[in-house]
Every structure is written in structure tokens, then in C-alpha cells.
Amino acid sequence: MIAAFGGWNDACQAATNVIRHLLDVYESREIGHICCDSYYDYQSSRPMMCTVQGRRRIVWPETTFYEITVNDDTALYVEMGPEPNFHWSDFCQRSLRFADECEVTDVITIGSMFADCAHTRALPVSHSEGDDDDAGEDAYCGPIGIPTVLNYAAAEDGFEARSLWVSIPQYLGGDDCAAGTLRLLEELGTVMETELEEGDLASQAERWRAKADMLVRCNDDLSDYVHHLERLMDDDPAEHDVSTPHSRRLVEETEEFLRSFDHPAAE
Template identity: 45%
Template sequence: MISAFEGWNDASQAASEVIHYLISHYESRLVYEINSDGYYDYQSTRPMLCHITGHTRIIWPHTSFYEIQLSPTVQVLAQIAPEPNYHWKDYCAEVLRTAQAFDITHIITLGAMYASCPHTRPLPIDISSATCTCELDREYNGPIGITTVLDQMACKTGAATTSMWVSIPEYMDTDICAQGTLQLMHGLSTLLNTPLDTKDLQSKAEAWKTKAATIAACDDSLSSYVTRLEHEYDLAQHARTVASPGAPQAEQLVKEAEAFLKRMEP
């Protein structure tokens, strides 16, 4: 099952757009919904008024599950919903009962967060897997979203879980980030060992990068900030390469990293 939630876990809608993209580009069908009553504060997650073929309809916040056929041999259950406001444990228990009804044994949660990263480099992707609660988020202390709660409760049922987050440049927090969605799709393709069609995302991702470049070029302070982020990104990449198996020892790593940083200074 692939799960994404709109709201706090979904910077620039990069994660939820993965589900919407899969639904629109592959054979899919709605198979189940969770009622919104008791889970949402309608003043913060408001119902929507919709006019369809002359009829007026109120669309309430809700959770939808779709069966999606990604290939002749690969079918997934996709979950999309706004992040609930209340009763997270009850909500996740209901999600997991639904997953069990569809014989789901592996849950992949998607997320996106704003971070200090440049638009000119591949957006950082963090993928973590666990089979028990003690393995989840061992190095993080701080606020969490519904995805972490779902991951940990899923572990208690014996399901395998994988969490995949993409980082979005914090200075691009007003636009839908197709580049983030594209990179989550690439990660998902690897996890599922299934090629995914991303043709329609490629052009949108290029348009996003072009707009980011224009915004940076028109603001000297932002341009300097992006340059600094590029230096830090390249240094970190270089350090990871040097520290890879079979590479020089720590002392040599420090020397090369210092030399690299000096070369990068303006």
C-alpha cells in the first residue's frame, strides 16, 4: 500500500501528487473510503462545494483507497487523504484494518518537507525501512506527522514499512513542486522494482526548475544563498564519495574535504 497525506506531511504537494499522478496515468478504481466524521476539524480542513452537471454537492474531507494496476503483475493499493486533526490512533487502526482486508503486507508512506537545499541539484530523498518499532526514526527527535504514527502502528501488526521523504527548497514554498514528485516516483519505481511512466512529469519538473532559477536570478541575496547551498551540497556529496567502501581513511577524507571547500570559496 502506498500512502500520502495532504497538509503538514506534504510540502508543495509533492507527496500527494504522486498518488494523483498514479490514479490518472494507470488503470485504477476506487475501492473504499473512510468517513470523515470524528477525524477532522472542518474549520481547518473545510468541506468543498462542487457543481457537477447541474447538481450541487458538498465534498467532505475523507480518505480514499484506490487499486492501481502498475503492470500486468504489479498492483498496489493507494491511500490519499488530508492529514486528520483528531484521533490519530483510531484513524490509523481503521487504515490498517482496511489494508489487512486487502491482504497488504508492506506499507510505503510518502512525505515532503521544506529544507535548506538548492533547486539546482537533485532534491534529497530519505528512505528508511523497518520491521519493528525500535528501528524507526532512531536519529530524529521532534514533531511528527500521521505517516510516522501509521508506520509504527503498522509495524506492531507485523507489516513491513518503508518511509520515503523528499526535501523541497524552503524558498520555493509557494509552488507545487513537480521535481519533488518526480524524484519520489523514481524512488517508488526502485522500491517496487517496476518502471513507472513519468513522461508528463518531466516537463513540469523542468518548468519548476526554470521558475526557481528566474526567482533566484532576480534576488541577489537569494542567489547568494543558493550558491552557498550548492557549495554545501557538493561538499557533502564529495565527502560521501570519499567515505564510500574502499575509499581513503578518515584523515585523508578530512584533507580532501578541506581542500575541496577552499576551492569552492568565492
Template identity: 35%
Template sequence: MVQYAEPAPLLRRPVLVAAFAGWNDAGECATSALETMDREIDARTFAEVDPEEFFDFQVARPTISDGSGGSRRLDWPRNRFAWAALPGTDRDVVLLEGTEPNLRWKTFTNGVLELAERLDVELVVTLGALQVDVPHTRPTPLSGSATDPDLAERIGLRRSGYEGPTGITGVLNHACGQAGLPSVSLWAGVPHYLAGAAYAAGALTLVEAVADLLGAEFPLDDLVHEASAQREEIAGLVDDDDDLARYVSELEERSDGDDAEERDPGELPQPEVSGDELAAEFERYLRDRDS
């Protein structure tokens, strides 16, 4: 299942951090957070998962593009392992940059656990993002769970009460618990009207949560700047539309209400103004800006 491009590295008290594109990744926050860490610590790829076993290519189609020297490049759905020293610590990190598979989830998670055992991984951290009813003008909510309740309390996780369908991150964390491997699941809450676009503030929240959990130091100036610039763009869009401004104001009132702490972060509101209008307007705005 796992194909090694080079011998498995000898690592110092490694931790595995994983994020998957797809159902678990509202606003592309989880994958953007992992890509930020990957880029800033210059992680080195050492293994990949063979996609043939785990993807329906009529659903997750490979993409073709122009490569170097006039050649054509074919890219398959990817699950890639890379490693690097974890800055500010005396340990190493393994990054699993993935795409949620279509098939054979049990086999897939067992393969990840076999790699973790081979590398003597001490902790698995999965990143995810879900749609919530908090406006972009408020801090990104962070929820999650840990196999060790003391660890969850130490990092201030707000435990989600969600029950229902899960993604590959939920399956992987459950498998870690069954195998006795400590794991933490971190989830950023993305305003549901922004879930269709890359949401930098959510990615920043996840990277900061990983840094706090592991005592690491990631250079985040670029991501901080991106989140700030995007917030200003969204504010400009909302200010130009009275209906959208009223909708965001409703969300702010709900978020700041006395019962805010009691609500499940995944519970969506039923506002007078449809959030679909804001989502469609924001997507149109992004297309116009890119043009």
C-alpha cells in the same frame, strides 16, 4: 470507519502506497506523487474513510463549488482507497490518497491496518516531504526508513536522524511495525524556500523511488517535463534578483561542502540572506504568472 463503494477486490500480492495532504507534505510532493501514479495507472476507487469521525470541520472545512448542471457541489476532507494493477509487475497496488486527520489518529490507523489485513497487503509504503537546506539546483534528497534494514539498504535510503513531533505517516508506520506488517517510509527533501508551492522535482523523486522499490514502471514523461519547466522558471526568478542569487549560492556551497553527508537533511541553515525573502518573492512570482 471505512465505507466500501463496492466489494473489496481480490488482489495479487498487493502493496499499499499512502500519502496525506497537510503537515507531512511540503511542496505538495507526496500528494502530487500519489496523484501522478493514480492518474497514470487509472486506479479505481473502491472505499473511503468517513470524515465525520476524524476531522474538526472548523479547521479542515469542506469546500463548496459549482457542479455539473448548475448544481452546487460540497467536498469533504477525503481519504480514498483505489486499486490497479502495478505496471511492470505481477502484483497490484492500493493507493490511499488522504488528508491528515485532526482527530482519533489511533482509530484511523487501526482502520487502515484492518483494510490492509482484509486485502492481504504485503507491504505499506508511505510518502512524505519535508523542508531541507538543499537548493533547487541540486538533486532532491531522499530519506526514510524501513522495518526491514536489508530492504532499506537495497534501495539506498539515507536514514533521517530526526527526533520530534511526527505526522500521520509516522504514526501509521509505527502501527505497521507493531502489527508485524512490513513498511517503508520515503521522504523527499524540498528547498525550504519552495515548500509553499507545488514542487514537481520532489514529486518526481518520490515516484521514481516507489518504482525502484517495487520494480514498477510508471509513465513519467509529463512529470519530468513539468519538473524541468519549473526548474527553468525558478532559475529565471533567481537570476533577476542579486540577493536571491546570493542566497542560493550559499546553499549550494553548504550542500557541496565536505560535511554535506554528515548533516541531517532536516537541518536548516542560518544564511546571511533570509530564505523568507526568497519564499515571498517566489510566491509573488507564481501569483503574477497565474494572473
């Protein structure tokens, strides 16, 4: 089962757009819901007024499960919805009961986060498995979202649990990031040992990069900042987990670099 949630865990909608992409390119069917009333604050996850088949209706926030047929040998169950506001433990147990009923053995949560990385390089993807008890001093410590809670709950309940997170350049704002969606899709395919259809994601990612290139060319300070990130990322060509000492150093050096614009050295 693959799970993605909108909101804090979903920078530029890169994670939930993986689910939408899979639903678009493969045969799928809706197979279940977690209804909304116990889990959402409607002032932060508001219901939407929509027109469906000519009739006005209110669509409430909810989590939906789908079955997706990838090929004759591979079926996926996916879970998507807004991050719940309340009762996370109960929400995760309901999600895992659904996975158990579908005879799922592996649970993969996916997310996206804003980070100090350059759009001109492969966007970093971090992996974690289960509860990461062996992560040691390099383990991430800080705020978490529902994907991490679900990942830990799945590991504790005996599922093979893994989490994938893609980093999105924070200087590009909140528009959809096809490059981030593509990177997550590629990593999912690698983890599943299954080639997943990319559709037009590659061409969308190229358009995203071209737009970012234009933005950088129009701003000298931003151009310097991106070149700075490139140099830091090129120090270690391996992909960077956001919790590693290298990436923490990247953030610290980038903050110092940006402060230099506010406090230029005296001539």
C-alpha cells in the same frame, strides 16, 4: 499500499501529487473510504462546495482508497486524504485493517518537507524502515505527522513498513513542485523494483527549475544563498537524510549565513 496525506506532511503537494499522478497514468478504481466525522476539524479541513454533473453538492474531507493496476504482475493500493485532526491511533488501525483485507504485505508512507536544499541539485530523499530502533543517536527527534504514526503502526502490526520523504527548497514558496513529485516517484519505483510511468513529470520538473532559476537571477541575496547551499550539498555528493549530522550542520550554517545579511560586518 502507498499512503500520502495533505497538509503539514505535504510541502508543495509533492507527496499527494504522486498519488494523483498514479491515478492519472494507470487504470484505477475507487474501492473504499474512511468517513470524515470522527477525524476532522472542519474549521481546519473545510468541506468544499462543488458542481458535479450540473448539481451543487458539498464534498466533505475524507480518506479514499484506490486500486491501481500497474501491469499484469503489479497492483497497488493507495490511500490519500487530508491529515486527520483527531483519533490518529484509531485512524491508523482502520487504514491497516483495510490493507489487511486487501492482502497487502508492504506499507509505504510518503511525504514532503521544506528544507535547506538547492533546486539546482537532486532533491534529497530520506528513507526509514519500520520503527528505526537501530537509528541510534542520529535518529530524528521532533514533531511528526500521520505518515510516521501510520508507519510505526504498520511495523508493529507485522507489515513491511517504509517511509519516503523528499526535501523541497523552502525559498520557493508553496506552488506545486513537480521535481519533488518526480523524485518520490523514482524512489518508489526503486523500492518496488518496478518502473513507474513518469508521464510529463520530467518536463514539468524542468519548467519548475527554469522558474526557480529566473527567481534566483532576479535577487542577488537569494542567488548568494543558493550558491551557499550548493557548496554545502557538494561537500558530500550522497543524498542527505534530513536527520543526519551533515544535514543538521547544513541548517545551522545556512541560518548563520542568513543572519549575516541582518548583521553585516563593520567596514
